[in-house]
Amino acid sequence: MYGKTDMDRRIQKTRTAIMAAFEALLTEKRYEQITVQDIINRANVGRSTFYAHFETRDDLLKYTCQELFEHVFNAHLSSEKSHDFSGGEGTLDMMLTHILYHLKDDRQRYLRIFSCESADLFWRYFQSQLEVLVKRYGAKDPAADKKVPEDYYMNYYCSAYIESVKWWFQNNMKISPEELAAYFARVTV
């Protein structure tokens, strides 16, 4: 018997090639008009090979998103040293800023998907992850202060954050993560 099948270098190579080709194509056209043919041409991979790895094109998008999110949302948990924050760790604000730094560092990659016209799958992922984060590290109960339902507030808060990120990307990240975080804090207080 073999060890983990996933460790086979051929599989790694193929998957990497396909995903890289996919990301590259996303910089050129929108998701809907990227065909499997395009992908396998770019990746230099056989047709049947593609379907051996991904069920459909949507499947590929899903995995790509998941992989991106592991980067974004795992970084804030591990004790990253790349960006210093004066405090120790733990407040929601700091984590959100941390995420912004992460996005900025890996700017090229995220831009490709973020600016993809039909990336709602991506944004929905983002929001669900964000809600988990806010639930875990968020302040006690801002919804009660404002006298609105819990889930309304949660949706509002996370949406506002995501829209801020979109705005940031659309403006080519001209301002710093701290500035954006400050904007966000001012309007959501």
Place this chain on the structure above:
Amino acid sequence: MYGKTDMDRRIQKTRTAIMAAFEALLTEKRYEQITVQDIINRANVGRSTFYAHFETRDDLLKYTCQELFEHVFNAHLSSEKSHDFSGGEGTLDMMLTHILYHLKDDRQRYLRIFSCESADLFWRYFQSQLEVLVKRYGAKDPAADKKVPEDYYMNYYCSAYIESVKWWFQNNMKISPEELAAYFARVTV
């Protein structure tokens, strides 16, 4: 010579049939997997007829959105009598609430598109229209108070409104337009 070609009853009939079929199909599956074949089957219309009216499927979506928006955003301008507001007319809050009433009245139609997975075209239309409205009737300068850029605030404000509407629809519009407007006002103050 004829009068306006658009007045031909056959044209009206065909366009109506196609659009109705399209909206009906949107209740059953998401936009991406609706084919022209589906549409012309449902509409009982020849293939060439479809392409005589719409360039592509995207074109059809565009027109459908436009038609919906005429309903939403023209209603607030004309002096509607269907819903009374204590005041006269003119404040932004009232108009937004007015829009909510409109959405609720024509609930079925909007639900179909709103809950369509890939309706970003629709939402982008909505947001751009909303921004026009806010620019025209909005308060003096909330952005300055909060010390954030004008366009950041505009994007934030309209996005928050739209996300509220989405939330409302997802919750089957259980609360009244006034309540939703109140929620929105409380979080965006």
Place this chain on the structure above:
DNA sequence: TCCTTTCCTGAACATTCTGTTCGATATCTT
């Protein structure tokens, strides 16, 4: 190194959808 397992290849295939064309037919306006 050899051997077995696993993966990739490349071509072929049946389906489906697209967007266009055209003559025949139905329906409109005047």
Place this chain on the structure above:
DNA sequence: AAGATATCGAACAGAATGTTCAGGAAAGGA
């Protein structure tokens, strides 16, 4: 009624999908 116009329906080329299979390549274990 007559001429103008829209629809029908069938056919077509082109492209994409998702599947299959045999042969070759490359990985890992012994």
